[in-house]
Amino acid sequence: xxxxxxxxxxxxxxxxxxxxxxxxxxxxxxxxxxxxxxxxxxxxxxxxxxxxxxxxxxxxxxxxxxxxxxxxxxxxxxxxxxxxxxxxxxxxxxxxxxxxxxxxxxxxxxxxxxxxxxxxxxxxxxxxxxxxxxxxxxxxxxxxxxxxxxxxxxxxxxxxxxxxxxxxxxxxxxxxxxxxxxxxxxxxxxxxxxxxxxxxxxxxxxxxxxxxxxxxxxxxxxxxxxxxxxxxxxxxxxxxxxxxxxxxxxxxxxxxxxxxxxxxxxxxxxxxxxxxxxxxxxxxxxxxxxxxxxxxxxxxxxxxxxxxxxxxxxxxxxx
Numbered sequence: 001x002x003x004x005x006x007x008x009x010x011x012x013x014x015x016x017x018x019x020x021x022x023x024x025x026x027x028x029x030x031x032x033x034x035x036x037x038x039x040x041x042x043x044x045x046x047x048x049x050x051x052x053x054x055x056x057x058x059x060x061x062x063x064x065x066x067x068x069x070x071x072x073x074x075x076x077x078x079x080x081x082x083x084x085x086x087x088x089x090x091x092x093x094x095x096x097x098x099x100x101x102x103x104x105x106x107x108x109x110x111x112x113x114x115x116x117x118x119x120x121x122x123x124x125x126x127x128x129x130x131x132x133x134x135x136x137x138x139x140x141x142x143x144x145x146x147x148x149x150x151x152x153x154x155x156x157x158x159x160x161x162x163x164x165x166x167x168x169x170x171x172x173x174x175x176x177x178x179x180x181x182x183x184x185x186x187x188x189x190x191x192x193x194x195x196x197x198x199x200x201x202x203x204x205x206x207x208x209x210x211x212x213x214x215x216x217x218x219x220x221x222x223x224x225x226x227x228x229x230x231x232x233x234x235x236x237x238x239x240x241x242x243x244x245x246x247x248x249x250x251x252x253x254x255x256x257x258x259x260x261x262x263x264x265x266x267x268x269x270x271x272x273x274x275x276x277x278x279x280x281x282x283x284x285x286x287x288x289x290x291x292x293x294x295x296x297x298x299x300x301x302x303x304x305x306x307x308x309x310x311x312x313x314x315x316x317x318x319x
Contacts, residue, residue: 028059030086034073034094035155036066038185040204040286044119044249045089047280051272062089066182069156070094071105078107082256084265088112092247093159096303100311101158103318109304112252113262114296116269119286121202122222122246123161124232126215128194136219136238139198140172149175152198153187156180161200163307164221164245167314171242191215202247203228203285221245228285245310248289248303250296266293 029052033045045062053060065073070093077088095112098105125136133139143150154162157180169176179196181187184205191199192214203226209215210229219235220226222244235243251269253262269277270292278288291299311318 028061029056029084030061030063032063032065032073032077032086032088034065034067034070034088034091035183036185037064038188038205039155039183040119040121040202040247041070041089041091041249042185043204043284044281044286047277047284048089048118048251048269048272051275051277051280052268055268055272069098069159069162071098071102074112075106077252077254078111080254082254082258084253084257084261086254087115087265088252089118090250090252091160092303092307093155095250095252095300097160097163097307097311098158099304100308101163101316101318109300111255113255113257114293114300115251115253115262115266116293117289117291117296117299118249118251118269119281120246120248120289121204121286122220122226122244123164123200123202124206124220124229125218125235125243126191126199126201126206127218128191128197129214129216130194131197131216133218134216135233136235136240139218140174143172143174143176149177150198151177151179151196152200153179153181153191153196154199155184155187155201156182160245160247160307163310163314163316164200164243165198166316167310168240168243170313170315171240207285219243226285248299249286250300252296262293 031045031049033042035041049060049062065076070091074088074090074094077086080086127133133142152165184201187199188205190196192209210217217232219238220232221235223234223236225234273290278290281288
C-alpha cells in the first residue's frame with residue numbers, strides 16, 4: 001500500500017496517552033538511527049522527528065548509534081522498555097539484510113512491532129567524477145581492464161549496497177574489493193575525495209554531490225527512472241537488469257509496546273505524512289510510502305526473504 005490511504009484514527013498523542021506518566025512531562029522521545037549523521041536513514045529520522053515533536057508538543061530527538069550496519073541501534077531498541085519512549089527508524093540492513101549475511105544477530109524479527117513504512121530509495125551506481133567512465137557498461141569494462149579491478153565502498157559489511165555490489169561482481173566476473181564504512185555519510189565523503197572510486201547509494205545522499213559535479217551517477221537500480229534524476233538510465237536500460245534493489249526506512253517499536261500505543265503512534269505518522277511530511281521527503285529525493293503497520297510488517301517479511309535470495313546469488317555466506 002502506497003502513501004495516500006487515509007488513517008482512520010485520530011493523531012493526537014501525548015505522554016499520558018502513551019502511558020508514560022512515570023516519566024517527567026516534556027522528556028524527549030528518542031528516534032534511534034543505527035548510522036552516523038548524514039545518510040538517508042538519518043535524514044528520514046530528522047524530518048520525522050520534527051513533525052512528531054510538533055504533533056506531540058514535546059521534544060523528539062534523533063539518537064545516532066552507528067555500528068555493525070545498523071545492528072547496534074536496532075539491538076538497543078529491541079531491548080528498550082516497551083513504553084513508547086524509544087523507537088527505531090530502521091533500514092533494510094538491520095531489519096532484513098542482516099539475517100541473510102550473519103549467522104547470529106542479537107535480536108529476532110519478532111522483537112519489533114512495525115508501525116509504518118516511511119520511504120523507499122532505489123540505489124544509484126555512483127563513481128568519483130574523476131573516474132573516466134560515463135555508463136555502467138564503461139565501468140564494467142574499466143574494472144576488467146585494470147589489474148586488481150576497483151575498490152568499492154559500502155555502508156558496512158552486510159549492508160544492502162554491499163550485497164548488491166557483490167551481486168554485480170559475481171554476475172559480471174569482475175574483480176572488486178570491498179571497503180566497508182560505518183554508514184553512508186563516511187562512505188560518501190571518501191567517494192567524493194576519491195579515496196574509493198565506486199559506491200552504490202541512494203538519491204538523497206548523492207544529490208548534493210551530484211549537483212556539485214563531484215560524483216557521477218551511472219545508473220539507477222530499478223526498472224523505472226527517477227523523477228528527481230530523469231537523465232540517469234536504469235540498470236535495465238544499461239543492460240544489467242538483474243541489478244535492482246533499494247533501501248528503505250520504517251518506524252518500529254519494541255515488540256511488547258501495547259497495541260493501543262502502536263495504533264496511536266502509527267496514526268500520528270499517517271497524519272504527518274498527509275500534512276507535509278510526504279512532500280518534505282519527496283523534495284529531498286526520498287520516495288514517500290506512508291504505509292500503515294500491517295503493510296509495513298508484510299513488506300519487511302518479504303524483504304527478509306528477498307535479501308536472503310540475493311545473498312545466496314551473490315555468493316555472500318553468513319559469518
